[in-house]
Amino acid sequence: MIRLFCKRKFTIKTNIVGTFSTCFPDIDIDYYCDVKNLSEIKRNIQDRKGIGDINKVLEIYSLYKDTQIDNLSHSSIKETLYKELAKLPNKTHPTVKEYIETPQVVHDINRKKDFGAHKPLEFSEITQLLNLMRTDKLGYTCGNKSYYYLGELAELEEALIKYTVFSLSKRKFQLVSVPDILSSNVLQSCGMTINSDRTQIYSLDPVHHGPDLYLSGTAEMSLAGLLTDSIHSKKDLPLKLAAVSRCYRAETSNLVDERGTYRVHQFTKVEMFIVTKPENSDEMLEYLRKTQEELFTPLDFHMKVLDMPPHELGAPAYRKYDIEAWMPGRNNYGEISSCSNCTDYQSRRLNIKYIDDNKLKYVHTLNGTACAIPRMLIALLETHQDSKGKINIPPVLQPFIGGKKCIVKNSTVPKLKLMKLKK
Template sequence: MTFVFSSVIRRKVSPSEVQFYRHSSKFDRLNWKYLGDPKNSADIRENISRRKGVGDIDEVSHLKSKYDCANSGEKDSIRERLLEAALRIPNVSHSSLIHNDGSPIVVKRCGTRKNYDFRPAAFETLSKRWGLTRTDTSVYTGPRSYYLLDQLADLEAALVNYAVDLLRSKGFRLVSVPDVLPREVIEDCGMNTRGVRSQVYSLGGELSNEDLCLSGTAEMGVSFLLKDQELQSKDFPQRIAAVSRCYRAETSKISEEKGIYRVHQFTKVEMYGVYLPEESAEGLLHFRDIQEEFFNSLGLEIQILDMPECELGAQAHRKYDIEAYFPGKDFWGELSSASDCTDYQARRLNITYDSGKFPHTINGQLALFPEP
């Protein structure tokens, strides 16, 4: 499988057409037919509320009305404010989530819980007992800093390779992605990069551009690879795998999740897909099936959850989480997730196919390390 970018498209397209689709502004690429229709305002407002989001459709509607009536001299300033407001509106939620009470729905459970004739120890206890981790550097580098040593480092590398081999067998193409990305790309993927609630590390100082950030997932690096590219539907679906270090400024404060879990930096094997709009729902299930196969092969007891709107990022139309039972802590902890982002990211990143149509993107994590 190969990527088909605009430079090698073999079809008759006028230079002006290619120029428009490749360089059309982000403002023009947003779905104004949906965002600008007053008939949709109530649904959008409710969607934002259920997601606990920060978007304001009333502000968008007000600015859109002003923009439509403004003269040419006034349009530029209004347009900038309108774009900023519109970009905060989250994706449309899947119809099945609208009447959800806000709780995850268990779709499936796999695996058998093992019966122990002793109290199982937690990962942190065992790894310290065997000298396979070191966490005393937190005083210098912040909470949840860690080293994996010897056999535990070997295990991490082996699991990464095992996950990559599985994805290759499913037709995924492996790419290596950068860890430092433009702030705009990360925001176009649906992540907030500013403010106290941001999970993103921003770079700065004399040696760094303030508009650069550390990537929180390889999904963002793959998105940057596809940004401003014109693909061909005959090559869909495009499935991409990537292994990267990931950086998150936020850590968990839940007592059961203490230790080397939900840490600031970790290794992830990522799945990314580009699909025709009518095929992305099935594509999401395919990603979920691969995750299920992987965790079943490791002998884990897992449950698959259809996540409610309050647990969706701005980019997600629908998301499945996979949790595993941790016997040492007697609780269910998240291992991975998979999301259908419809055309939310493609519009913002200018990923197109067949003369300016917007594909759907899917992302999912096959494996994150370390995990208890």
């Protein structure tokens, strides 16, 4: 059972013509504005290399408690207070605090493939030889850091999605089709930074498309937004959702290790999202990690599972696991997934609750990558290439790609040649 409700609203003026109605998030003032917690919060911000100024928060909070100020000033101070509170990161799991800056290896999965005398090729070299991808001279379409998958590589992308969705459905995840355009309230409530130098979020042109529209970076935000202002029955938790969506990232990188399609501006991803009772969120994080391991292990590439240190945690995360796959052509590990426990960081901002003994309490939210296509394809092609110039398809994926056992050179889509046109 899910019931919808909305808390008391207030109206604030914006720089845009008109007004909009919103709700103050129920951020834990009792914790953040208690001077007894000052040193702990300061250390947490420092360790996580995050933004936020707890001294400024306490300063504004002192003004907010002043009963002598008029109502208009009080409302303005309250708005400023909550803007500063929203910048502070979530708490950090006690175990993770001790990691300093080094990820802890939980365990390895699968062995590295022995290529013998054959030197493994990089993903970009493989796709060029087999005519499976185009990444250059895309100016007339999608520009830099984009790609076209061709022939059987496009089929393998679809096979990965089908395999992942099929596997998640067996684990009782409910599939949701989500929007890729969201408002700032949803993005910021999920912990994303917008309209700043550090943002990864694409904003739509406010003149032509509206003043508050952004492209989603992950389905996690759409799934969280779906549950805004909802009340859940305790017996129905955990609620497990999954979505296939396009993800848009404005981030770029000049690092050699992130060359090619390792970091791109748009890609397809299958995302998991879980809503649970607070006392079960640690257990559900382990469940998400185990689910990822069970999805990836049959794909037969080498991986290591990492428990990430504080500075690798995004603002909403209390604890995060990463899985890195060995990419033999690149001779390096690359992150292919992560899963995070966000505790009540998002639920307080989006007002997602459950009923426990006739009391309303905030749920805990968790998210995890089930399949991020570009990096998954890099790991698959580089691991399963052979010296004869073909790619062996793992048996677990074969039913989802028409029973094909290997990928060979693509001859159905001709190589594209660019021609200069004379005036």
